[in-house]
Amino acid sequence: MFKNFDITVDTTKGVKKRANTIITNDSKTIKSSITIIQSGEPVYLTGSTVRLSVKNQDKKTVFQDCTIIDAANGKCEITFDTQVYIVPGLHLEEVMNHFTADKLYVTCKVSNTANKGILDEGPFKSTNEFQSINRVIEDVKGIVVDLWDNEAGIDAQAESDLEVMAVQLVEL
Structure with a gap:
């Protein structure tokens, strides 16, 4: 089971959207369906590598590759394999599209908010x-x-x- 978030990002201008709310305890359950557009038109993704970067509240940046699911319509998705939203606060995201080794464009930023989970009381302690x-x-x-x-x-x-x-x- 995943928490699915639809995100639209533009290469030239910001996209107005409400920030998604994620809980810091969410682990390997966040899935984002991303549509990349340029001036309202889908970006053709065939032959490119798409990667998402997330800058956390603690100033650490997490990078993860996306899976292209519909190249002609600029659609890709990502399921985070790490606990990206571990620090509460605002998290800024950018999508990077690598067309060739030297050709890269980055979309405008979008944001998500991570709220501290109730069960998040530090690292789990194991007793024996x-x-x-x-x-x-x-x-x-x-x-x-x-x-x-x-x-x-x-x-x-x-x-x-x-x-x-x-x-x-x-x-x-």
Whole structure:
């Protein structure tokens, strides 16, 4: 499933459009259908390479190639394979069309707005309680082996050690 956005860009003048709103948590779900025009007419894209550049709020720029889907009508599309809109704020976009190695034109800028997602609380943290639990179990086994080897009952130190281990298990 994708969030589809239709974008029209002009090589010579700005195109009035309302900025799309994207959530910073969106990842690999943003798809843009782009129509490139020049003075209202579609740009012929056969033989060219089309690339989109996105300048984020943190001043980093992401480049990604577009797939031409209808060269005669100036249509291409892009599905971002990275999380482009990770920083909230206004993101400026340009479409670059490479006709040959030395012939390139860039369209006028369009913008999208990225809003901070509710679930975006920084990097995800992974925990591994299994290792911690196994470590505590091994410590308890060591205390029990000591008790058996010394043929002593549970002394105050062993009892204290076992209580500490029990608290550690509860905290996990």
